[in-house]
Amino acid sequence: xxxxxxxxxxxxxxxxxxxxxxxxxxxxxxxxxxxxxxxxxxxxxxxxxxxxxxxxxxxxxxxxxxxxxxxxxxxxxxxxxxxxxxxxxxx
Numbered sequence: 194x195x196x197x198x199x200x201x202x203x204x205x206x207x208x209x210x211x212x213x214x215x216x217x218x219x220x221x222x223x224x225x226x227x228x229x230x231x232x233x234x235x236x237x238x239x240x241x242x243x244x245x246x247x248x249x250x251x252x253x254x255x256x257x258x259x260x261x262x263x264x265x266x267x268x269x270x271x272x273x274x275x276x277x278x279x280x281x282x283x284x
Contacts (some may be wrong), residue, residue: 217259224250228272232279240276247272 195201228243249264 209272214259218259220248220262221250221254225268225272229275237276237280240279244276245256254275255282 195204224243224247228240228247231240231243248269251260251269254260255262256267
């Protein structure tokens with residue numbers, strides 16, 4: 194239990210932020226999963242739309258401080274590589 198008023202307030206704030214962060218991360222994972230399913234299914238148009246949604250969501254998460262900028266950039270890069278690899282004909 195908190196000993197001071199400020200500690201009590203910080204506890205409330207941290208609980209509220211924890212819920213918001215958890216929700217944002219869950220949304221990112223869902224969007225990423227939907228994108229990967231589209232890529233695996235060979236649905237190129239759907240995958241491109243999903244990639245735009247994932248990229249946008251990662252940028253918003255960075256802006257609000259949920260995800261580190263480098264992490265988001267790495268994920269976006271790897272996801273876009275997947276799409277271009279799937280679109281390219283197998284040699």
